[in-house]
Amino acid sequence: MIVRRRWMAAATTAILISAALSHPGPAAARAAADATPITLTATETALVRVRLRDQAQLDRLVAAGVDLANRPRARDGRILADLVLTGAQLADLTAQGATATQIVQRAGDGSRHFAESVRAAQARTAAGLRAPGAGQRTTTAAAVDTLAVQQAYWWTTGGQTFLQAQVATTATDDPDVEITVSWRTADGATGSFPLYRFEDAGEYQYHYNLPQPVPSRPVQLTATSSLGGVSRVVTPALWPNATPPPLPAGYQKDFIDAYLTPVDIQARIKRLGRQYRDLVDVIDLPNKTQGYRRTAVAYLGDPAAAAVVVESVRFGDRGMNGVQVRTVDPGRRNRPLTVGYRDRVLTVSLATDTAGKTVSTTDEVAAAINARQPNRFRATVEDGSAGLPMPVAGPTRLDDGLQGTEVPAKPWTVQALRLGVHRDGSRVGVLAYSQEHAREWATPLVTLEFAERMLANARTDPATRELLEQVDIFVIPTVNPDGANYSFNDYNFQRKNLVNHCTGPARDPKNRNSWGVDVNRNYTVGSYFDGYVGASANCLSGTYAGTAELSEAESGNVIALAKAHPNIRFAMNVHSYGGYFMWPPGAYRADGRITLPRPSIDESTLFLNSARRIVGAIAQERGTVTWPSQTGPVADVLYSAAGNSADQLYYELGIFAWDFEVGNDRWNPTTGEWEGVGFQPPFDEAHGESQEYAGGLVELVRVARDHAAAEAATG
Ligand SMILES: [Zn+2]
Secondary structure, X not given: OOOOOOOOOOOOOEEEEOOOOOOOOHHHHXXXXXXXXXXXXXXXXXXXXXXXXXXXXXXXXXXXXXXXXXXXXXXXXXXXXXXXXXXXXXXXXXXXXXXXXXXXXXXXXXXXXXXXXXXXXXXXXXXXXOOOOOOOOOOOOOOOOOEEXXXXXXXXXXXXXXXXXXXXXXXXXXXXXXXXXXXXXXXXXXXXXXXXXXXXXXXXXXXXXXXXXXXXXXXXXXEEEOOOOEOOOEOOEEOOOOOOOOOOOOOOOOOOOOOOOHHHHHHHHHHHHHHOOOOEEEEEOOOOEOOOOOEEEEEEEOOOOOEEEEEEEEEHHHHHOOOEEEEEOOOOOOOOOEEEEEOXXXXXXXXEOOOOOEOOEHHHHHHHHHHHOOOOEEEEEOOOOOOOEOOOOOOEEOEOOOOOOOOOOOOEOOEEEEEOOOOOOOOEEEEEEEOOOOOOOHXXXXXXXXXXXXXXXXXXXXXXXXXXXHEEEEEEOXXXXXXXXXXHHOOOOOOOOOOOOOOHHHHOHHHHHHOOOOHHHOOOOOOHHHOEOOOEOOOOOOOEOOOOOOOOHHHHHHHHHHHHOOOEEEEEEEEEEEOEEEEOOOOEEOOOOOEXXXXXXXXXXXXXXXXHHHHHHHHHHHOOOOOHHHEEEHHHHOOOOOOOHHHHHHXXXXXXXXXXXXXXXXXEOOOOEEEOOOOOOOHHHHHHHHHHHHHHHHHHHHHHHHHHHHHHHHO
């Protein structure tokens, strides 16, 4: 494993999480018996799909700042959530009634993960199709509710037809109401499945199901409730029912051969700028990032007994890596505590009493370092060490702990590509940007594949040429290169940037994988600072909002580019994973779940109709269909994300701003389960995502062109 556990206690006890799969029914029982057990050592971190006991358990996790990778989904009456957890945390959850159903990905470097995921795939056991919906509760309640079928859609992918429904009951406050959907196909086959209640922020939203396999096109659907309510009969509609223009013969695509680090992306941008000089500008964005850099740090003493954390004020690469620190016994009576720095060694000479015994405490040592060497060092007392006698310790070396060797240790210039025949602001602008979140490795592959398709085909395909005549395209492949470098070299689940705003004990290096600001919670509209939900003031949280709105270089760059080019009217913020297609509002206030203002009816129609076109284009590549239940406003289909970029682009700058979560769940016909693909899937999957979502971005360019043409026609 490349990730060095230098800062962690070395516990290696394996914890066996048994009962990996625990669905009801005989087929599921076989699956449970045959399934590979899910194992994680106590200190190992992994992305795990967990079936939680109840909503209260999820709420406690969210309140504790858990790293939630995906929207929790109701399933089998319980909640499925993808969480980044240590083995110890998973064991705690399991003891509280949760069940791990899938290790999506383990912490470690990419190549190790590839090998594991291949083994995992080979080990997957055959278990037969899961029987749909178990027995329904008999109707005893007197009250009769009313059911409204809000959505009923079907589609076919990979030869399998799926059905998904969303139904609302008027009995919104009854948590026990059960809703069952019955369907009939054109050739007379029938069946049924249960829906699951979906609540968000404690409020009932609707009942829905994960897409269910059906034998062929369903023509009739009704819903019934345990309170006696019956919906009207509806005909499920085809989803998304939009097909992009066919690709012309000789259309060039597939420019992605491997995952790309920020250094690779920089080289790719440079090459595209050179190769397509007449169609490309390379734009240096105004805010340089901190760079792949950290301060140098060491424990002075034993963190398990008594220790002081000593940290350099400057970054480690600025001459501070390798500096040594020690405490010494002066060997004489009645000496005061002194601090000296010479020849790159910080020496703390401990105070002694009349008998010559050292008497300085950890607090006194930390205070003395801070008082005497404030320009070079910061010292804090290790948690649990306050007031303890300071031992004679060291010399020990300060180190920034960074593992990457190919990455320049200096501020980074984030770059954008500008593509088009007329790059003068006279054409409607489209902005595609990716990797706000460092660990989402597939996302720059999407935007770079998109950019190169537009450029490579411009000379040979008249339709592509026409798009570049009419549209001004901006692409930021990696918004957060510092975090991405850390994700590739140090800790693959890194989500945030590399700026450490923590103070005091939170700067303890054991927290090194939790520092940084969530770039997509640092924007100005509907922010944490405005009282919206889905971001945190805790510098160690996965959704830390920063010290203020736009406190970070990364978020400032996105807004600066959009503001500098007011012709930008459409934007796509590319994330992973889960297979979502979303638009504003992206946040609500906790109190009463009041969202940012809803778009007008006309704008909502534009968002939805355009989304159907783009979902259709994504499906064209390898049949991946983004579910209707995951297509809609962020606040409705995912969760509240206070201070996200799309909301600022839409509400402040008037840009139609969408979000992709690429990496749709894959249907496993053997187990009858939808399986998550994770942040760094085996490259074949990431490659597939890059191809299909690049096709979606090309369709977004067509949407922008059509919108501009319609506006011009109506004057
Ligand atoms: Zn993301």
